Amino acid sequence: MPSADVARRSRSAGSNAEDAIFVKDGDPVAFFFHLSVREGRDVLEQEITRYGGDVCEDEQQANVILVDEEADIEHIRRRYYRSHVLWQQRVYIECRDFVRRCIGARKYEHRRPARKGMPGAPVGRVRVPFTAEDDERLAFYIATVWPKASDGGRTGNLLYQVLTEELPEYREWAKRHPWQSWRQRYRMNRVRFDPMI
Numbered sequence: 001m002p003s004a005d006v007a008r009r010s011r012s013a014g015s016n017a018e019d020a021i022f023v024k025d026g027d028p029v030a031f032f033f034h035l036s037v038r039e040g041r042d043v044l045e046q047e048i049t050r051y052g053g054d055v056c057e058d059e060q061q062a063n064v065i066l067v068d069e070e071a072d073i074e075h076i077r078r079r080y081y082r083s084h085v086l087w088q089q090r091v092y093i094e095c096r097d098f099v100r101r102c103i104g105a106r107k108y109e110h111r112r113p114a115r116k117g118m119p120g121a122p123v124g125r126v127r128v129p130f131t132a133e134d135d136e137r138l139a140f141y142i143a144t145v146w147p148k149a150s151d152g153g154r155t156g157n158l159l160y161q162v163l164t165e166e167l168p169e170y171r172e173w174a175k176r177h178p179w180q181s182w183r184q185r186y187r188m189n190r191v192r193f194d195p196m197i
Contacts, residue, residue, distance in 0.1 A: 021108050022053025024063070029053045029108060032062035036071035037096060044099055051103055064092045066099070128176050130185055137173055138182060139196040149194050155187050 022029040031048050033041055033055070044066070045055045056062055065080075067073050073095060080088045092110050102108050141163055146153045153159060160179040163170055174182070186193055 019050065020052035021102055021106060022048060022051050024108060029063045030056045030061055031099075032056055032059040032065045034065050034067045034071065034076065034093075036068035037066055038068070040096065044096060047099055047103060059091070060087050062091055064094055064098070066094060066096050069095050069097065130177070130181075134173070134176065135185075135189075135193070136196070137170075138185060139193055141170060141174075142186065142193070143197045147197070149197070154190075155183065157183065159183070160186075 022031075029052075031053055033044075037044075048055055059065060065076075067076055073093060077093045080091060080093055083089060094110070142154060142159070145159060157179070160183040163182060164174045164177075164179040167174070177185075
């Protein structure tokens with residue numbers, strides 16, 4: 001009885017060379033359907049085999065695991081790519097539309113997922129340190145809006161958003177820092193600011 005690899009090679013050899021999109025190094029690319037793919041499997045399987053690929057029943061034999069668009073593909077990728085199991089590290093996890101994208105481009109090619117930046121200040125933005133003058137101006141501003149600490153409101157967002165976005169008389173110096181930084185400056189130094197206010 002011939003092995004699955006031999007059967008795959010013979011099927012891909014019979015397909016037209018210009019239609020052999022899902023062939024790599026002379027072998028058909030093996031696809032596996034993730035359990036999230038419930039609909040449209042038959043059509044996808046026909047397209048894969050028509051263009052030289054193969055659909056396997058064992059995910060360990062797969063080169064590509066196809067995932068439904070509704071599934072959390074990033075979570076699935078992390079589970080495979082961070083695994084200590086070698087076959088899970090080498091398999092590609094792609095959405096179902098990957099098959100049609102390759103056929104449309106007439107090329108079997110994986111795109112690296114876009115890297116998401118880390119939270120925080122935008123790249124290239126320099127952090128501006130607070131000065132004594134900044135602290136005096138902040139204390140004066142809070143004193144004009146919320147003179148009594150017992151009235152509350154000094155740690156809310158709106159107070160600092162108004163400072164940086166809506167008050168033209170403060171805008172020139174207030175724009176030195178984002179509103180979140182002004183708010184954090186007061187919150188972390190409240191013991192020093194309250195007597196100044």
